[in-house]
Amino acid sequence: MKVNFSNVNLENIDKYEEKALAAFDTLMGRNGEGNDFLGWIDRPVDYDKDEFERIKKAATRIRENSDVLVSIGIGGSYLGIKAVDVACDSYFNSERKTKIIYAGHQLSGEYLVELLDYLKDKDYSLNVISKSGTTTEPAIAFRVLKEALEEKYGKEEAKNRIFATTDKAKGALKELANAEGYESFIVPDDIGGRFSVISAVGLLPLAVAGINIDEFMAGFADGREKYTNKSMENDAIKYAAVRNMLHEDGKDIEILLNYEPKLKYVAEWWKQLYGESEGKDGKGLFPASVSNTTDLHSMGQMIQDGVRNIFETVIEVENPSKDLTIKEDEQNLDGLNFLAGKTMSYINKQAMEGTAMAHVEGNVPNIRIKIDKINERNLAELFYFFEIAVGVSGYMLGVNPFNQPGVEAYKKAMFKLLGKPGY
Numbered sequence: 001m002k003v004n005f006s007n008v009n010l011e012n013i014d015k016y017e018e019k020a021l022a023a024f025d026t027l028m029g030r031n032g033e034g035n036d037f038l039g040w041i042d043r044p045v046d047y048d049k050d051e052f053e054r055i056k057k058a059a060t061r062i063r064e065n066s067d068v069l070v071s072i073g074i075g076g077s078y079l080g081i082k083a084v085d086v087a088c089d090s091y092f093n094s095e096r097k098t099k100i101i102y103a104g105h106q107l108s109g110e111y112l113v114e115l116l117d118y119l120k121d122k123d124y125s126l127n128v129i130s131k132s133g134t135t136t137e138p139a140i141a142f143r144v145l146k147e148a149l150e151e152k153y154g155k156e157e158a159k160n161r162i163f164a165t166t167d168k169a170k171g172a173l174k175e176l177a178n179a180e181g182y183e184s185f186i187v188p189d190d191i192g193g194r195f196s197v198i199s200a201v202g203l204l205p206l207a208v209a210g211i212n213i214d215e216f217m218a219g220f221a222d223g224r225e226k227y228t229n230k231s232m233e234n235d236a237i238k239y240a241a242v243r244n245m246l247h248e249d250g251k252d253i254e255i256l257l258n259y260e261p262k263l264k265y266v267a268e269w270w271k272q273l274y275g276e277s278e279g280k281d282g283k284g285l286f287p288a289s290v291s292n293t294t295d296l297h298s299m300g301q302m303i304q305d306g307v308r309n310i311f312e313t314v315i316e317v318e319n320p321s322k323d324l325t326i327k328e329d330e331q332n333l334d335g336l337n338f339l340a341g342k343t344m345s346y347i348n349k350q351a352m353e354g355t356a357m358a359h360v361e362g363n364v365p366n367i368r369i370k371i372d373k374i375n376e377r378n379l380a381e382l383f384y385f386f387e388i389a390v391g392v393s394g395y396m397l398g399v400n401p402f403n404q405p406g407v408e409a410y411k412k413a414m415f416k417l418l419g420k421p422g423y
C-alpha cells in the first residue's frame with residue numbers, strides 16, 4: 001500500500017507535522033482521552049489464539065450445515081464485515097458455499113419480511129453481534145429470526161445454529177446466550193465497535209464467507225508494522241496531518257472515492273470510523289463517499305464547481321483481478337475505435353487521472369491511496385492505516401477519538417416516542 005500526496009499543496013504542512021507527531025505520541029503512549037479503547041493497536045499480535053481456532057471450527061460447522069449465515073448487527077457490528085465480504089466476492093457469480101446475508105442494520109419491515117420468506121426453504125444459522133447487547137435494530141431482528149429458526153428446526157437444534165458475539169461477561173445478549181446455551185464469542189472491552197472487525201465480530205462471518213482469516217490478521221500485522229513508527233514517513237501520521245491542514249484551510253468535507261464498485265462498503269466502514277471518531281464538540285471533517293466513474297455523472301458537477309470546501313481521498317487498485325480489451329469495430333459507428341487494443345483497467349485509470357487533474361485544477365486537493373489488489377490482507381492493512389490515522393487526527397482536533405456520546409441522543413428521543421419504560 002502506498003499513499004501519494006503530490007496533488008496537495010504541502011507548503012504549510014510543517015506546523016501540522018509537529019502537532020501530528022505529538023498526537024501520535026499521545027496515541028501510542030496510551031495517555032490520551034479514550035485510552036481504554038486502544039486494544040486494536042496490538043490486537044494483530046496479541047489475540048486469543050484459542051478463540052481464533054474456535055471461530056474457525058464454528059465457521060466450518062456453519063459452512064457444513066447452512067446455505068446462509070444471517071449476520072445480525074449494525075454500525076461496527078456490520079460495516080467491517082460487509083466491506084470485506086463485498087470487496088472480496090465476485091460481482092455476479094458468487095462461489096460462496098455459505099452466503100452472508102445481513103439483518104438488524106435497519107428497521108425496514110419490508111426487508112425483514114422478505115428475508116424471512118427467502119430463508120423459508122434454506123438451511124441457515126444466525127450470528128447475532130452486539131458489543132453492548134442492547135442495540136435496538138439487531139435485538140429486534142434477532143427476536144424475529146430466532147423465532148423463525150426455532151419454528152423451522154425446533155428449539156434444541158436451533159441452539160446449535162445461533163452464535164452470539166458480544167461482551168465477555170455483561171449485557172442482555174450475553175445473559176441470553178448463557179441462558180440458552182448459544183456458542184458465544186467476545187467483543188473485547190478495549191476495542192470500540194468501529195474498530196472491532198479485527199475481533200470475532202468480523203472473523204466469524206468472514207470465515208464463514210470463505211475469507212482467509214489468517215491472511216486477514218496478517219494484513220493487520222502488516223499495518224501495525226508499517227504505521228506504528230514515529231516519523232513523518234509514516235503515511236498514517238502524514239494523512240492525519242494533511243487532513244487537518246486541509247480542514248483548517250477551509251475544507252469541511254472529505255470524500256473517499258473508488259473506481260472499483262466493490263469497494264463501496266469500505267467507504268461505508270470508513271465513514272463510521274471517521275464520523276464517529278471526529279464528529280464531536282462542533283468539530284470534524286464530514287466524511288462522504290462516491291463511487292466513480294458512476295458518481296461523476298451525479299456528483300461531478302458539485303465536486304467540480306460547487307462550494308470549494310471539499311478534498312478527495314482516492315483508493316486506487318493497481319491490479320484489478322480481471323480485465324478486458326476493447327476490440328476494433330469495422331463500422332466504428334460508436335466512434336470508439338480510438339480505444340481499440342486498450343484494456344478497461346487502462347481506460348478506468350485514465351478516467352481516474354483525468355478526474356484528479358480536473359478536480360485539483362478546480363481547487364479540490366487529492367490524496368491517493370494505492371493498493372496492489374483487492375484481497376483480505378490488503379484490506380486489513382488499509383483498515384489499520386485508517387485506524388491509526390483517525391486516532392492521530394482526532395487527537396490533533398482536540399477530541400476523544402474513541403467515544404461516541406452523540407449516538408445516544410436519537411436513541412433517547414426514539415425510545416420516548418416508542419414508550420420504552422424509563423424514557
Ligand SMILES: O=P(O)(O)OC[C@H]1O[C@H](O)[C@H](O)[C@@H](O)[C@@H]1O
Pocket residue numbers: 074075076077129130131132133134135138193194276404407
Ligand atoms: O455492537 P453494538 O453495541 O450493538 O453497537 C453497534 C453500533 O451502535 C452504536 O450506537 C454506535 O453508533 C456504534 O459505534 C456501534 O458500532
